[in-house]
Amino acid sequence: MRFTSEQRLDDGVLEREFTLGGVPGILWTPGAAPAPLILLGHPGGLRKMYPRLVARARHAAAEGYAAATIELPGSGDRPRSAAAEQARADLRRALRAGEPVADEIVDRLVLPLVEAAVPEWRAALDALLALPEIGGPVGYAGGVIAIGIRLAVVEPRISAALLFAGSFVPRALFEEARQVTIPLQVLLQWDDEGNDRQLALDLFDAFGTKEKTLHANMGGHTGVPQFEGDAGNRFFARHLK
């Protein structure tokens, strides 16, 4: 892990960009150390997502959490995958035509992403937990929900996850969802234009954990109300001790 830039934000949060095995990322740390860590999931494209990510990181830092994120495979400045681009084009075509999105398109789009991204998140976790300013338990917050599910199953260092049910989930991941045993809070945007509400409810039902809460709010994909940031902090306060 190599830090490539560093700036102090006006609320005292230290923001550092880093690169790890060719994967760019950002780490935000609050004043007090060692801080518990929240991994910030997102749909890819760090530059485009930066305003929302830094807002979430500052919100978490105000409660004493460090936050970190990495770029997804095939997004931002990282090399594109021809197969993923083809799957994305097929998805867009189906959505434009108002057709149901075939399972095989979702599989082609999401499964390779999960396979590639999860080891990178775990490698980032290795490096982050080796820093003296990071300590204590780890949470995962955000989309891509399929990545969150896989991480929750395979990564024992993640103690709780706040998952955003706002993206397509391959059928195979429903089976993995049954194996999740850590506490979950699941966010659902009731009128999410690019998301199947019933599928999200079925997924919530499928999670194997006993401690799971669904928060459904009105509005579209990007309309998650601001108070859910506070609700997320309180969820992590209960579980990242």
Added chain:
Amino acid sequence: MRFTSEQRLDDGVLEREFTLGGVPGILWTPGAAPAPLILLGHPGGLRKMYPRLVARARHAAAEGYAAATIELPGSGDRPRSAAAEQARADLRRALRAGEPVADEIVDRLVLPLVEAAVPEWRAALDALLALPEIGGPVGYAGGVIAIGIRLAVVEPRISAALLFAGSFVPRALFEEARQVTIPLQVLLQWDDEGNDRQLALDLFDAFGTKEKTLHANMGGHTGVPQFEGDAGNRFFARHLK
């Protein structure tokens, strides 16, 4: 409104029993006055419900809210209705037999209750708001959800409602739900033995308000997690200004 008993609880909350037109009720007020008011809905039977009601009232008082509740028609020490007892017996019989509960049973059980209870809650509100220790906006919190729906539609002094989707809702109330425009937070117990999950989701969808949030948690009817008490206080803090 006539106060019939008064005691100071150990956390300084003043608990007073009252009677109003033959309807018994309880009022809890915090130290500071005038306090905004939360009406505590419940399934009937003040004596049986007292431990849970006083816990909710103390939790609200800790955030500066007064809380009040009244007995439901046909519950506690109030005269029984033969028609309601018959409907309740028919409901129990259907549930014991594992049969779907016919709409007409739900209508016979719930519609007369709503018709009788809502004017009593409104009369209680008149009397409570005339007290110097009560001031500012009013919220409704709890079941019976059909009573909460009707109150939210007809009572302009109620500014926000936290509804517990844990009881049968007549089809006619779905139409009224579309007319609700105040902010709502709806609690759903995912595995509520006496409640139809899909019906509760349909009801949440039907509410006409733009600001509505569903909190679904695991477990049965009485298993609402303690942290939902805090979440309820924060919901009211946003809307009872």
